[in-house]
Amino acid sequence: MEETEGIVLRSFDVRETSKLAVFYTRDFGVLKGLAKGARKKQKYFGSSLELFSHDYISFYKSRNSEVHLIGKCEQKNFYIGIRENILKSSFATYWMEIVQELIQDQDEKIFDFLLACLSYLEKEPNLPSLLLPFFELNLLRLAGYGPVLTNCVSCKKEPVSYKFSPLLGGIICPDCHNKDTRSIDILPNTIALMKILIKTQIETLARISVVPKLLGQVKGVIHYYLFHSIGKRPKSLQFVEEIMKAKILTEASYLTAP
Numbered sequence: 001m002e003e004t005e006g007i008v009l010r011s012f013d014v015r016e017t018s019k020l021a022v023f024y025t026r027d028f029g030v031l032k033g034l035a036k037g038a039r040k041k042q043k044y045f046g047s048s049l050e051l052f053s054h055d056y057i058s059f060y061k062s063r064n065s066e067v068h069l070i071g072k073c074e075q076k077n078f079y080i081g082i083r084e085n086i087l088k089s090s091f092a093t094y095w096m097e098i099v100q101e102l103i104q105d106q107d108e109k110i111f112d113f114l115l116a117c118l119s120y121l122e123k124e125p126n127l128p129s130l131l132l133p134f135f136e137l138n139l140l141r142l143a144g145y146g147p148v149l150t151n152c153v154s155c156k157k158e159p160v161s162y163k164f165s166p167l168l169g170g171i172i173c174p175d176c177h178n179k180d181t182r183s184i185d186i187l188p189n190t191i192a193l194m195k196i197l198i199k200t201q202i203e204t205l206a207r208i209s210v211v212p213k214l215l216g217q218v219k220g221v222i223h224y225y226l227f228h229s230i231g232k233r234p235k236s237l238q239f240v241e242e243i244m245k246a247k248i249l250t251e252a253s254y255l256t257a258p
Ligand SMILES: [Zn+2]
Pocket: 152, 153, 154, 155, 156, 157, 172, 173, 174, 175, 176
């Protein structure tokens, strides 16, 4: 029997009574586990197989299958504060999806990053506007896709104007534009903000103020790079954007109310 800590990235029903869960674990990276009878034996698994639950897992390692048998799953944190807030739960759901798309291997730094982000999301009453770009950019970095932002990723020169190349993974100078025809314009302010997001700890994120135009550009560049890196637009992002839009409208209507 092996033991580890994990975060539920996905779980779904299998057969009549069981569940299959995909975890990101501290010691084994992505781990798929079958919880036999989980839908019947509530007292054994409780809500531990719900999305983004943080659990202690005991499992029997399978020798010939990538799906292991879960013996026990004890919940360490359910993140009730996230689940009770539709915006926060849309963020956490989206995060679990992109982790699944970008990460396979074991890396304790990634595990701790996810825990720190979930705890922050649960506790913080006012979410900073840079929270999503911060998560996306740092997850890309931790997954090995950290963008080159100090000089042209191709010829190493320090040019005066740049484009961003998702293919090469960084900024490129005008001489190298033809190396990635899908590169997009990027402003020096955006590059500077991306560098700050990489150096910042989540706890101090709220101290960075940003004007809407710059926020729009940084979001655009990071999304373009993220979608390129995972080969598609994540499904749950649509929901996040709808909730954010609805929230902005609600706040605006409070402000304009007589
Ligand atoms: Zn160049």
